[in-house]
Amino acid sequence: MSSDASIHQALMRALDRDTDSFTELLTELTERVGRDRVTAILNSVSPRGQHSGLSNCQKRTSLSVFEMLVKEFKVPTSTADGTKSTPLIAAICSSAEDIVQFLLSAPGKLNLDAADNQGCTALHWALRLSQSDVAKSLIERGARVDLATTTGMQPLHDAAAENLVELLPVLVQRGANVSAIDKKGNTPLHFAMSKGHLDAVEVLTEKLASPVDGHNIAAANGNLKQVQMFVARSKNVNQLDQNGASAVANAKENGHSAVVEYLLANGGLEIDAAPAQPSAGEEQNDSDDHDDDQSDKPRKQLSSSERANMRRRARQHKAPAAAAAHASRDESHTSAPVHGTQSHEAGTPTWIIAVAVLVVILFVLAFVLRR
Structure with a gap:
C-alpha cells in the first residue's frame, strides 16, 4: 500500500496535468484506500511543510472540484499553508473570483x-x-x-x-x-500622489484629508498638476509644512522651477525651514567665550568657525604664561634646600669666618714674637 506522502505527490502531479486527471485519481484512491484516508491526506501537511488542502488545490482546479473537496472530503476553508496563506487568500491571488465567492458563501465560519x-x-x-x-x-x-x-x-x-x-x-x-x-x-495620500493618481488625490484631499500637506508634498515632488489642484482648493498657499518651509521653498530646494514659477504667480512666498536650535553644549561654549563681556550692547552672532578660531587664539595666548609658570615651578624645585645643609642663602659662608679667625690668630702670634 502506498504511503500518505506518495499519495499526496500523486494527487498534486495529477492536478498539475489537468482537472480531469485529478478527479479520476481522487475517485480511484477513494475506492482503494477509503474516503477517510483520502480526506486525511488532503488535510495533512506535505513533506515540504506546505498544506496540501485547498490552498494548494484551488490554484490549479475548477470550482466544481473545489466544491467537491469542501463538501465531500470536508477540506476546511480556513486552514493555512506553510506561508500562512488561507484558501481565500490563495483564490484571490489566483484571480479565481468564482472560488472566492464560493468560499464567502460556504457554510461554516470563515476567518x-x-x-x-x-x-x-x-x-x-x-x-x-x-x-x-x-x-x-x-x-x-x-x-x-x-x-x-x-x-x-x-x-x-x-x-x-x-x-x-x-x-x-x-x-x-x-x-x-x-x-x-x-x-x-x-500616508494613503503619499501613495496616491507618488503614483500620480489625481482622482484618488482629489478624493483624499477634498473629502478625507487636509490639502495643506498635499500641496507641500506635490511642490517637493515637482508635480505641477497636483500643485494646481491644491492651490485651487487651498485658502493659504503659504501654509508651512512640519519643517517650517513653504511650498515655494520645497519646490525650489528640489529644483522644480516650473512649480516655483506657478506658486510665485499665485501668491506663494519663499519661506525656508526654521533653523535648528543650538544645543545646550553649544550655548554653554558661547557663554564661556564671552563671559568677560558684561555690557548691554548687542553681541555679534559668531559662526562655529569663528568661535573655533577664538578658542584657538585663546589657547595660544595662554600657552606662554603657562610655560613661564611651569619654568618658575621647576626653578624653585631645583633650588630647594637639601636636607641637612645650610638653608640661609643670604648669610656668610662658614669657611670664610674660619679663615678670618685663623688670620687674626696668626697676626697676633707674629706681633708677640717680635717683642
Missing part, C-alpha cells in the same frame, strides 16, 4: 482577517490586485479595515496606491484612518 507571512489579509490582496468587487464583498462581510501588514500598510494605503477611488469613502466610513502611516511614515 476573513487571517494574514499570511507578509501580514496581508484577504482584503489587502483584493485591493492590491484591484479586485474591487471582491474587496467590497469582504468589507460588507465585516473584514477589518484597520489591520496593518509587516511594513505598516493598511487597506486604505492599498486602495490609494491602486486608485480605487470608489472604495476610499467606503473604507473611511468603516473606520479606516486617513492619517495612518506605514513604517516609512507614508
